[in-house]
Amino acid sequence: MTTSGKEIQIGDGSLRVGDRVVYPNQGICRITGVEVKQIAAGHSLEMVLLKREEDGATVMVPRAKVMGIGLRKVASAEIIDEVFDYLASPNDDPQLDWKVRHRENADKMTGGGLFGTAEVLKGLHALTRIRPLPQKERELYDSARHLLLGEIAAACNISMHTAEDNLDYALFPPAGMKRKGVELKLIAPVVALPLKGMRSADDDLGFEDEDEEDVAEVAPAGASEESEEDGEAEEEKPKRKLQLVPKGGGAVKAARSESKAKPAAKAAKSAKEKKPAKAAAPAKAAAAKKPAKGDKPKSAVKAKKGKS
Amino acid sequence: MIRIVTLGEFPPDVLDHVQRRLHAAYGMGCELQGEAKLPKSALDQALGGYDGAKLIDQIDDDTELYGDDKLLYLTTAPISAPLGPMGKGPTDGFAQQGAGKCVVSSALLGGKNQLSLEAGLAKRAAHYVGHLWDLHHCYDPRCAMHPGWAPGFLQYPEVALCLFCREKSEKKIKLGQG
Numbered sequence: 001m002t003t004s005g006k007e008i009q010i011g012d013g014s015l016r017v018g019d020r021v022v023y024p025n026q027g028i029c030r031i032t033g034v035e036v037k038q039i040a041a042g043h044s045l046e047m048v049l050l051k052r053e054e055d056g057a058t059v060m061v062p063r064a065k066v067m068g069i070g071l072r073k074v075a076s077a078e079i080i081d082e083v084f085d086y087l088a089s090p091n092d093d094p095q096l097d098w099k100v101r102h103r104e105n106a107d108k109m110t111g112g113g114l115f116g117t118a119e120v121l122k123g124l125h126a127l128t129r130i131r132p133l134p135q136k137e138r139e140l141y142d143s144a145r146h147l148l149l150g151e152i153a154a155a156c157n158i159s160m161h162t163a164e165d166n167l168d169y170a171l172f173p174p175a176g177m178k179r180k181g182v183e184l185k186l187i188a189p190v191v192a193l194p195l196k197g198m199r200s201a202d203d204d205l206g207f208e209d210e211d212e213e214d215v216a217e218v219a220p221a222g223a224s225e226e227s228e229e230d231g232e233a234e235e236e237k238p239k240r241k242l243q244l245v246p247k248g249g250g251a252v253k254a255a256r257s258e259s260k261a262k263p264a265a266k267a268a269k270s271a272k273e274k275k276p277a278k279a280a281a282p283a284k285a286a287a288a289k290k291p292a293k294g295d296k297p298k299s300a301v302k303a304k305k306g307k308s
Numbered sequence: 309m310i311r312i313v314t315l316g317e318f319p320p321d322v323l324d325h326v327q328r329r330l331h332a333a334y335g336m337g338c339e340l341q342g343e344a345k346l347p348k349s350a351l352d353q354a355l356g357g358y359d360g361a362k363l364i365d366q367i368d369d370d371t372e373l374y375g376d377d378k379l380l381y382l383t384t385a386p387i388s389a390p391l392g393p394m395g396k397g398p399t400d401g402f403a404q405q406g407a408g409k410c411v412v413s414s415a416l417l418g419g420k421n422q423l424s425l426e427a428g429l430a431k432r433a434a435h436y437v438g439h440l441w442d443l444h445h446c447y448d449p450r451c452a453m454h455p456g457w458a459p460g461f462l463q464y465p466e467v468a469l470c471l472f473c474r475e476k477s478e479k480k481i482k483l484g485q486g
Contacts, residue, residue: 054406077393084393128447138472145444158392159361160405161439165455166392168445174398174457 008034010048011066014073020154021050023061024070024110025143027150028053034063054150075114080155083118083148087170088179094127101127105140114151120144125171310338310437313369315346315383318414322426326382329430329467330437333452334477344369346385357388357413360402364409373408376484378440380433381411398457400432403439410436427465432456434467441480443473 008017015021015031023029029050037047037060048066050059061069075083095101105123108116121144124137133141145167153163169177173184310330312323323340330338350363364381373379389399403410412435417428434452446453449460451470469477 080393088394125447132448135472141447142444142472142476149444152393156393158390159402161360161403162389162392164405164439164445165389165397165399166394168455168458169394169397172445172455172458177394177397179394 010034010063011071015066015071020053020074021071022074022114022147022151023050023052023059024113025147026052026059027147028074028154029059032058035060053154070111070113072113074154075151077155079114080152083114083152084166084170085179086115086118087122087167088173088184090185091126091129092122094123094130096127096130101137105137109140109144114148117144117148117151121148122171309374310334310336310378310380311341311371311373312338312380312382312433313341313371314343315367315381315411316385318382318384318429319425322429323382325426326430326433330380330433333434333467333469334437334441334481336481341371341379344381346383352388355388355390355396357386357399357415358383358411360387360389360399360411363387363411364402364404376481377408378437379409380437381409382414382429382433383411384414386415387411387413400456401436403436405439406442407440410440412436421462423462423465427467430467431461431465434469438469438473438477441477441484443477443480446470446473 010016010031017031017033019031021029021031029052032049032051035047035049036044039045046063047060048063048071050061051057052059061071095104101123105120108120112119120140124133124141124144127133127137128141132138145164149160149163149167152158152167153160156163158166170179170184173186175186177184312327314323327338327340330336344367346358347363347366347368350358350366352359352362363383367381369381371379387399387401389402400415401410401412412429412432414425414429414432416422417432418425422428423431431452435454435456438453443453445455448454448470449458450464450466450468451473452467453469453473454460
């Protein structure tokens with residue numbers, strides 16, 4: 001038995017048959033009536049019938065649970081304006097702890113209303129400026145965007161396309177875009193990460209840091225090697241064959257070969273110490289460049305002694 | 309099938325490039341359907357261009373769409389959109405989200421700080437056709453669904469969809485075919 005009279009009040013009395021409502025996580029629906037449904041033998045429930053505008057699907061909600069699931073009227077244009085104020089405001093720092101973020105986002109999507117959805121979208125959007133979203137959050141980002149667009153379009157009576165453009169004028173402000181007379185800050189373009197950067201941050205194993213350290217270590221070391229070379233070249237040209245770090249291999253290449261050749265380099269260092277006359281010039285250069293390091297001046301002193 | 313109708317003159321090689329890029333992006337056939345005239349009634353002097361939604365509604369075009377066909381209008385005239393909560397912003401086309409028709413403008417392409425006509429039109433076309441499959445804007449600057457005014461759109465002229473947008477469009481295409 002369906003009752004579709006407009007006088008029927010639903011929920012807290014603010015909803016009536018024919019109203020456009022927002023069903024959390026489903027989108028814009030229209031209340032089409034109230035029906036008593038036989039659930040099991042001897043059990044019947046009064047159901048509110050909703051028709052989803054997007055695809056015409058019918059959704060049934062027990063009348064007693066209408067308020068519990070967060071069914072509400074479509075927001076007014078004034079509320080939408082406030083949402084745009086929020087979206088256009090400078091970025092919040094995104095929540096980096098994925099567990100907290102996941103819980104918060106789930107709560108906001110189901111019970112946070114329009115602002116909850118906007119917060120989820122803005123939070124995830126801010127996160128995309130740091131790293132690409134994992135699949136589940138990418139889906140949530142798309143879903144939040146879709147729900148928000150549906151409500152903006154319905155509230156402002158504009159097309160979904162216009163609503164999306166407006167939403168992104170706030171999230172990716174074009175040059176000269178203003179909100180209530182204040183020019184929005186241009187946000188630096190999201191860095192398109194190379195494949196190496198596409199992994200999620202949760203599996204950060206610290207290899208990048210190691211690489212950086214290696215490069216940082218090696219770049220000056222390479223420079224000192226160069227100076228060593230120069231010094232050697234002046235004294236004894238045949239010694240070039242003993243170079244352990246490949247010449248002209250670039251910083252990273254040199255870093256890798258350096259890490260492999262570290263034990264060999266140590267051996268070479270001790271060999272140099274044993275043959276101080278040949279190593280005198282590079283040691284001088286190293287000592288002049290890096291006076292702070294303890295071992296280099298030592299070897300320089302030794303080298304000097306050897307030379308004398 | 310993606311059907312293209314021109315509302316102005318375009319070099320054949322540009323149209324050929326757009327067809328190829330659309331085919332590559334969505335894995336669907338793409339063919340040039342013919343020409344039509346811009347409906348003058350859709351011109352909105354106040355906004356300084358043709359109202360995209362009105363243009364699609366009022367265009368005199370007898371192209372028939374079957375099943376999951378999508379219709380893409382290409383024009384050299386500027387397109388405008390009704391004012392929304394953020395006011396006036398850059399617009400280079402209009403799409404009926406999740407429906408069948410879209411219009412793309414080549415206005416400003418080939419100018420200073422803009423993509424070439426060929427590359428820009430192909431990318432814009434892929435973007436608006438994506439909206440027809442209900443794709444939303446994407447934050448990835450390499451993706452064709454990245455907003456057209458964002459710097460990333462210029463930075464990456466290749467027509468490509470990110471993994472998420474590609475999968476979503478493939479699902480929609482399969483559903484449409486079903």
